[in-house]
Amino acid sequence: MQRRDFLLSSGAAALAATPLFALAADGPGFAPAPALSPIRARPDRIIDISVCTRPFRALGPRIEAERRHGKTIVHHYGHGGAGWSLSWGSARLALELIAATRERRIAIIGCGAIGLTTARVAQRAGLRVRIYCKERPPEVRSSAATGSWSPDSRICTDEHATPAFLQRWEAMTRHSFKVYQSLLGLPGQPIEWYDGYALSDVPFDQPTPGADEDHEPDYPDLEALVHDLRPKSQALTPAEHPFRVPHVRRYTQMLFNLPAYFRLLLDDFLREGGEIEQREFTSPRQLAGLQERTIVNATGYGARALFGDESIVPVRGQTARLVPQQEINYGLIYRGHNLFVAPRRDGILVQAQGAHDFGNDDTRPDRAASESAVERLAALFSA
Ligand SMILES: Cc1cc2nc3c(=O)[nH]c(=O)nc-3n(C[C@H](O)[C@H](O)[C@H](O)COP(=O)(O)OP(=O)(O)OC[C@H]3O[C@@H](n4cnc5c(N)ncnc54)[C@H](O)[C@@H]3O)c2cc1C
Incomplete structure (x- = not known):
């Protein structure tokens, strides 16, 4: 033939x-x-x-807590071309910082791959979560991703791939991978x-x-x-x-079929009592007015403007x-x-x-x- x-x-x-x-x-x-x-x-x-735009940081994602305006801000952004792939493992690291505050009710700024997955991980740990965001799916940047399993895509530069980073990256990758295997075979094929x-x-x-x-x-x-x-x-x-x-x-x-996968994450989040409030913050000072005392900053590329983080490329x-x-x-x-x-x-x-x-x-x-x-x-x- x-x-x-x-x-x-x-x-x-x-x-x-x-x-x-x-x-x-x-x-x-x-x-x-x-x-x-x-x-x-x-x-x-x-x-x-x-x-x-992929929110790339040469140092790798920022996952750290700081005290500001009377709140604990857990920064969780800068996942380059690997945000979807690393989301579950990365959210697990963010949860350790959230749990250290002992708050039962938290706010998350951002409803992209990182914000929404962090919200689900926090809910699974028994926390009440309200998401504040300028855009929600499908308008968020995460919706424009390719949707491939790519945990090593533009995640840091060679010079910053220290042994500590490699260990953290591997733990994030393996945990995410494990969670994704539990999402196979579902209606709409969110993951395949x-x-x-x-x-x-x-x-x-x-x-x-x-x-x-x-x-x-x-x-x-x-x-x-x-x-x-x-x-x-x-x-x-x-x-x-x-x-x-x-x-x-x-x-x-x-592969992540992003519309079906976003729908799954959102449905699960709302079914477990999650709330979403559409709101744009133009200065970190506005976070002081939120009722929640622990706030996750999952604004992705938006962290560059909101927190002045010029390490995001x-x-x-x-x-x-x-x-x-x-x-x-x-x-x-x-x-x-x-x-x-x-x-x-x-x-x-x-x-x-x-x-x-x-x-x-x-x-x-x-x-x-x-x-x-x-x-x-x-x-x-x-x-
Ligand atoms: C072309 C392309 C292909 C990609 N392909 C893949 C892939 O195949 N696999 C993979 O794993 N990753 C991929 N990525 C990377 C992945 O898409 C990102 O790492 C991921 O989307 C980052 O998610 P995020 O939640 O941090 O950011 P975003 O999706 O940008 O979400 C940020 C959220 O914060 C909100 N926000 C921002 N600023 C403010 C503010 N001031 N006030 C209120 N809310 C605010 C936004 O409205 C939004 O809700 C790709 C990226 C691109 C560009």
């Missing part, structure tokens, strides 16, 4: 069998190619473009796993042309600390995949979503072609990095950049 025919002929029935094939492929002597439906990648199928294909024109142990031109600092390679958490990627032979690319590996990845990111295709259950990474695709339920997510994202707080969508990424994706299916 021609590769093009192979790509286009696969249907839902074949896809339903893919997990079985994937399991069987690990055994000796049996490695059939999974049938993959093509992604209908066309610029006119873009249904949304989102832009947001998928197989993806990493494509490369050069062998994977060689850099791609232009790999050092991203104008970003050096980040530590943390994956090795938690390599046991997900299946190892596997090199595929040409018979095992439909792509006309010389080097292909199959990887397995955890914006790292711009833009994603586009294509009309959802239920039959697409695989992701793609095309090395050296600036293309990342995730099979989100609310639309096939296509991400491309900009040349100057680091330090860039421009949240205006660049439609041409997303269209160009979609065209690069389309080229994979038309070859």
Whole structure:
């Protein structure tokens, strides 16, 4: 069968069998190619473009308490490109600081990934929680994330990856991972796993042309600390995949379907008596007027303006979503072609990095950049 025919002929029935094939492929002597439906990648199928800034701190997230204006402020922000992934483990660290105040009723400023998860962790510990926030989902920045398990993404710089940081990061990562496994198989699939294909024109142990031109600092390679958490990627032979690319590996990845996951967090929070008050703070002094004496600052990038924390660097990111295709259950990474695709339920997510994202707080969508990424994706299916 021609590769093009192979790509286009696969249907839902074949896809339903893919997990079985994937399991069987690990055994000796049996490695059939999974049938993959093509992604209908066309610029006119873009249904949304989102832009947001990752709240990056070279030192890593700030999780510490301070006394101010007669309150205990537990700072909990600065999770870079890893906020969703680390949220449960990070919230557990914040809870230790909250618990030390012995207050039974707390306020949380912020209703993004970090604020809402901290709220759930506090509720599970028996605390009453009121969230104050300028925006709530889906308007928060967290809604514009990719939604991949990426606990090591822009979480600190190489020079700040001290042994103490590594230990803390590993504990956060492992705890989050554990919690996420308890959220699989729920209605709406807030969390799921998928197989993806990493494509490369050069062998994977060689850099791609232009790999050092991203104008970003050096980040530590943390994956090795938690390599046991997900299946190892596997090199595929040409018979095992439909792509006309010389080097292909199959990887397995955890995905957060953000609208369903946010809905789950919000529903659980409200069902357990949580309250949300929409309110913007323009100065930390306004926190003195809150009735709660322990206040969690989970304002993300907003902490830069509210608390004057200039250690937060914006790292711009833009994603586009294509009309959802239920039959697409695989992701793609095309090395050296600036293309990342995730099979989100609310639309096939296509991400491309900009040349100057680091330090860039421009949240205006660049439609041409997303269209160009979609065209690069389309080229994979038309070859
Ligand atoms: C393009 C992109 C892709 C990403 N992909 C991933 C990924 O795949 N996996 C992953 O784990 N992470 C990813 N991230 C990172 C992740 O999205 C962030 O780390 C996370 O969203 C930070 O959450 P947060 O709750 O701290 O901030 P936010 O979502 O920004 O929430 C802040 C909250 O505080 C409120 N607030 C702020 N200032 C004030 C104020 N002055 N007064 C009142 N309320 C205020 C806001 O209204 C909001 O409710 C990505 C980020 C980007 C930009």
